[in-house]
Structures are given as C-alpha cells and as structure tokens.
Amino acid sequence: MFCENPNRCDTNNALLITLLLATMLNSGVVAAEGERPQRFIYNSDGSNMFIYKQVPMQPADVFTYVDEVADTQVTTFFMCPNYGMPLMYPSKVTEMIGTLLSEEKLKETYEQGAKPEKKKTSARGIANLHALVKAGHDPVGLVVDRAREKGLEVFITLRLNEIHDVQTDGSLIVSKFWRDHPEWRVGKHGDKILPVFKDIIGGSPEHEVHPIVASWFPGALNFAIPEVRAMRLAELRECCERYDIDGIDLDFQRFPIYFPQDEGHQHVETMTAWVRSVREMTRKVGDKRGRPLLVSARVLAKPQQNLDIGLDPITWAKDDLVDFLVISHYLRNDFALPIGEFRKQVPASFPLYGSIEVEPKRDTFRNIARQLWDDGADGILLFNFFTTRENRGEPPFELLDELGDRSTIKATPSP
Numbered sequence: 001m002f003c004e005n006p007n008r009c010d011t012n013n014a015l016l017i018t019l020l021l022a023t024m025l026n027s028g029v030v031a032a033e034g035e036r037p038q039r040f041i042y043n044s045d046g047s048n049m050f051i052y053k054q055v056p057m058q059p060a061d062v063f064t065y066v067d068e069v070a071d072t073q074v075t076t077f078f079m080c081p082n083y084g085m086p087l088m089y090p091s092k093v094t095e096m097i098g099t100l101l102s103e104e105k106l107k108e109t110y111e112q113g114a115k116p117e118k119k120k121t122s123a124r125g126i127a128n129l130h131a132l133v134k135a136g137h138d139p140v141g142l143v144v145d146r147a148r149e150k151g152l153e154v155f156i157t158l159r160l161n162e163i164h165d166v167q168t169d170g171s172l173i174v175s176k177f178w179r180d181h182p183e184w185r186v187g188k189h190g191d192k193i194l195p196v197f198k199d200i201i202g203g204s205p206e207h208e209v210h211p212i213v214a215s216w217f218p219g220a221l222n223f224a225i226p227e228v229r230a231m232r233l234a235e236l237r238e239c240c241e242r243y244d245i246d247g248i249d250l251d252f253q254r255f256p257i258y259f260p261q262d263e264g265h266q267h268v269e270t271m272t273a274w275v276r277s278v279r280e281m282t283r284k285v286g287d288k289r290g291r292p293l294l295v296s297a298r299v300l301a302k303p304q305q306n307l308d309i310g311l312d313p314i315t316w317a318k319d320d321l322v323d324f325l326v327i328s329h330y331l332r333n334d335f336a337l338p339i340g341e342f343r344k345q346v347p348a349s350f351p352l353y354g355s356i357e358v359e360p361k362r363d364t365f366r367n368i369a370r371q372l373w374d375d376g377a378d379g380i381l382l383f384n385f386f387t388t389r390e391n392r393g394e395p396p397f398e399l400l401d402e403l404g405d406r407s408t409i410k411a412t413p414s415p
Helices: 006-027 059-067 103-113 122-134 139-149 176-180 195-201 211-219 226-242 264-289 303-308 313-318 339-343 362-374 385-390 397-401
Strands: 039-044 076-079 153-159 247-251 294-299 324-327 352-356 379-383
Touching: 039 352, 039 385, 059 139, 076 139, 103 122, 122 139, 139 153, 153 226, 153 294, 195 211, 195 303, 226 247, 226 264, 247 264, 264 294, 264 303, 264 313, 294 313, 303 313, 313 324, 324 339, 339 352, 352 362, 362 379, 362 397
Parallel strands: 039 076, 039 379, 076 153, 153 247, 247 294, 294 324, 324 352, 352 379
Antiparallel strands: none
C-alpha cells in the first residue's frame, strides 16, 4: 500500500504488527522466531448451538457452547454464520433464516419450535435465533464475544456454496438468492456427477457417495457468474465489519463444487482473482479498525483435486492471498492427508493444518492426530466435533486436552 508519509506508514505498520502479536499470544497461537504458528482449531457449524435448548434461549445458554471447549488446548474457534444458505443474524446483504416467512408462518414456526417435546429441529433453531434478536442480541456476536472473552482466537468460517436440501421445495435453509436464479447454477437437479466429484465426496468402496448428497451438487451456484462472487464477497465483508474477529475462513469444502463439473480448469484464475479480492477487502477493513484480519481456507485433501474443481491453494499461499490452509477430507478420514505433498509446494514459512472429521472412537481421533503431527502438520482442526450429540451422546471432550500437542496424546492399545 502506497504511503505519502513513510514515517507515519512505518509507525502504523508497527502498530498493526504489535496488535496482531498481542492477539496471538492471548489466544495461545504462538511461534518462535522462524517457526510456523501452531493452532488447534475447533470448527462449529453454528446452527447446532440453537436447536437443543428450550425456547427462548438466553445469552447464558449460548455461552455454554463456547465454554465447553475453552480452557483446553483449543487455541482457535471457527464460528460458521450459515444456517444452510441463509445467515443466523439480521443481515443487510442477504437474509437471516426465517425472515422471509410471512408473519403467520414465522409465528407457526416459533410455536412448533417452542414445544418441549420438539428436539433438534430447524423450527427450534429458528425460534431461538429470532427470540434472541427480538431481545436485542446478535446470535453470532454472542458466540464471537464469548470466545474472545475466553482468550480464544476467533474466525468466522463461511460456507461458500451451501447446497443442503436443495431438492426440497420450500426448504427453510435455501435462500431467495438461490431460488430466484436457476440460471446461475452449475447444472440442474438430476444431473449425474462426474468421477472427479465421486472421488472427492466418496473416496473409497467403504465410503460410497450418498445418492441424496450427490444429487445436491448440480444445484450449486456457479462462481463463474460475477453476481455470485459479489454476493459471497459482500457476506464476508459484512462479517468482517460486524464482528470483532481475528480472521475469516473460506470453507471450500462446503460444498466442493464452484463451476460446471467439466469446467474447473478453465476457471482457476477466476477463483484466484476472487480470493485476491477477499484479501484486499480484509486489508481495508483491518486498516480501518487498526488490527489485521487473517484469511484462511479449508480446501480439498489433494492438490490435484483442488485444481480439478477450479481452486489453486498453492498459488494462494505463494502469492500471500491466505495466511494458512486447512487440508481436509469430505466427511471421512479414509486415507492420510498428504501434508507433505502440500509442504513441498508452499513457502517454508507457510502454516498447514490438517482436519479430522467426526469419528466414533476416541482412539481413531488419537491415531489420526498422531499421523498429522508426524507428517509435519502445524496443527489440527476438528470439524463439527459436536455432531455426536445427534445420535451418540456427548462428544469426547477430554480429547481437547490431548490432540492439540503430539506429546500429550494418550497411548492406544496395541492391535
């Protein structure tokens, strides 16, 4: 950035660096000189925080979902503001979930969600979100502020191409923007997915592609359309300006399709230019608030898979468009993430983290974490760790005091 007064520019840059270092030290994200910062990231899809507790939720009810992971080895809290395609706060650039319902329908949804016997439903989540807003609270802001209060580094992680439930007419988690523009989609419902996408979301005979999930993919929005890219950038900008966060995460795994299935290679530069625009936006917002905003990206498990669908995270790392990458499977852990393959292609100082998807056994988590640390990962992200509540009870929270450091992972029994 050009500065007419070099002395003042140097002073401002020094202040920004000081503020960033203070934030990292406070959150436990530290690195010795010449070393890459180590992180243990807890990723939350956000909506889970509002579907279990009775309507109307109070701020103290929301705080429990941060407190349960605070004071552990977790350094960084990723909060997702999506509830499907809509957002979970009163947005000025898109819709909050439920706001486009008629007053009568919203009241009916609230009443359904408030029934004590109802559990884990969208109706309950919508009812709780709207109750909090009506009481003067920002649901996402409550989470962000609590996490910062607990000394955690905080990111907003935006799902860039949500397609849950696109096959359902009138779904509450499908946005008006999506419904109004069928011509801005990568295909149409019922299209078959190509082998590259079967490999990404299926991976092996033991993890076959679920037919409903596969049917969602042709309904994704097409990032070759300028209006689609502009909408996502506007949502990210709003989050950066609205919340006291340390950074934003671009979740390319939700869902990993951004262009017509056979056109990914043609649009690599399109997506790189968009990521560059995200970086420029965060720098402007960071300069205005006097504190830097980091940018991370959760990307596909293999470098070639990323290129096949139009993503080029290696170039993003080399060109300083992102501050770190999270290498991730799609809802499974069926092969060791190739951290070393990525490491050979990114700058030596660039941090790489590995994601662990939800597993039923504690020792599986431990074994995967050991492998990631041994393969040179700079940290670990737990993706939607809480989802065991849907059918298997409380998550094994004791692992949050193990997996964040190779030396603290407990031994597993010999086979």
